Amino acid sequence: MEHTNQTRLMTANGQAAPSLGSLEGAEQARIAKVLKNTYALLALTLLFSAGVAAASVVGQWPAPGLIVTLVGYFGLLFAVHKLQNSAWALPTVFALTGFMGYTLGPLLMRTLSLPDGGQIISTALGTTGVTFLALSAYVLTTRRDFSFMGGFLFAGMLVALALGLGAVFLNMSGLAMAVSGLVALLSVGMILFETSRIVQGGERNYVLATVGLYVSLFNLFSSLLSLFGMGSNDD
Numbered sequence: 451m452e453h454t455n456q457t458r459l460m461t462a463n464g465q466a467a468p469s470l471g472s473l474e475g476a477e478q479a480r481i482a483k484v485l486k487n488t489y490a491l492l493a494l495t496l497l498f499s500a501g502v503a504a505a506s507v508v509g510q511w512p513a514p515g516l517i518v519t520l521v522g523y524f525g526l527l528f529a530v531h532k533l534q535n536s537a538w539a540l541p542t543v544f545a546l547t548g549f550m551g552y553t554l555g556p557l558l559m560r561t562l563s564l565p566d567g568g569q570i571i572s573t574a575l576g577t578t579g580v581t582f583l584a585l586s587a588y589v590l591t592t593r594r595d596f597s598f599m600g601g602f603l604f605a606g607m608l609v610a611l612a613l614g615l616g617a618v619f620l621n622m623s624g625l626a627m628a629v630s631g632l633v634a635l636l637s638v639g640m641i642l643f644e645t646s647r648i649v650q651g652g653e654r655n656y657v658l659a660t661v662g663l664y665v666s667l668f669n670l671f672s673s674l675l676s677l678f679g680m681g682s683n684d685d
Contacts, residue, residue: 477651484648485590487656488663491543495664498544499551506555513556516618522549530661539657546661550668557672561679574674582641582667589645596646599639606636623680630676637670 505511514522526546533539561567589596610632617626644662647653653662 480654481649481651484654484656484659488648488659491540491656491660492663495543495547495660496667499547499554499664499668502548502551503554503558506552507558507562510559511552511555514553519553523553527661530657534655534657543657543661547664550664554668554672557675557679561675564679567679570678571675574671574678577674578667578671581638581670585638585641586645589642589649593649594646595650596639596642597650597652599643603636603639603643606632606639610636627677627680630673630680633669634673634677637666637673640666641670 523546526542526549529542530539530546533542558571561570564570588594610629613625613632614629616622617629641663644653644659644666647662648659653659
């Protein structure tokens with residue numbers, strides 16, 4: 451009588467345990483769901499943020515100021531992380547992205563006051579969109595892991611924040627341009643990092659994934675807007 455050499459893993463109840471293939475399939479399905487929800491929410495937050503920014507320009511809302519901007523941003527960001535699994539997660543995300551759209555208003559108004567202000571905004575917006583699509587497609591296609599960049603990017607953003615504050619208080623336009631260039635490069639890295647975390651299964655919460663990508667896109671767009679605007683002033 452022949453006996454097969456195959457063995458099946460059994461659970462404590464005597465039932466066959468899920469195979470490795472089924473577990474991998476379930477994980478890929480979960481990752482696909484996180485990606486789908488993330489990109490859907492990202493699109494909505496970008497539209498909402500753009501609407502608030504446009505309203506602030508049309509209504510000529512007053513600039514929030516540095517202190518209000520920092521307290522509002524970090525306070526709402528903390529709230530998003532605190533409420534990520536609650537019913538208040540989505541309202542808090544829209545509060546954060548709407549507030550960031552409001553803070554973008556003064557930069558847009560300043561850019562529109564330049565001779566080619568409209569073209570500068572369109573160029574910055576187009577460059578941001580193409581960059582995001584290209585980087586996302588690269589990560590989704592190659593599934594390359596960029597988690598090793600996390601520490602470097604975090605440290606880089608802290609340095610950029612410190613230098614940016616120095617540029618504001620010291621009124622140094624050259625330093626401000628350098629900071630904008632640094633933030634733009636770091637934002638490119640953050641898009642790779644955040645997308646990779648989702649693809650690799652490291653980020654399971656689509657709310658946090660959305661905020662991470664949104665902040666990266668916001669920083670990239672605002673940095674390019676500053677760079678192109680300062681470049682236009684020098685002409």
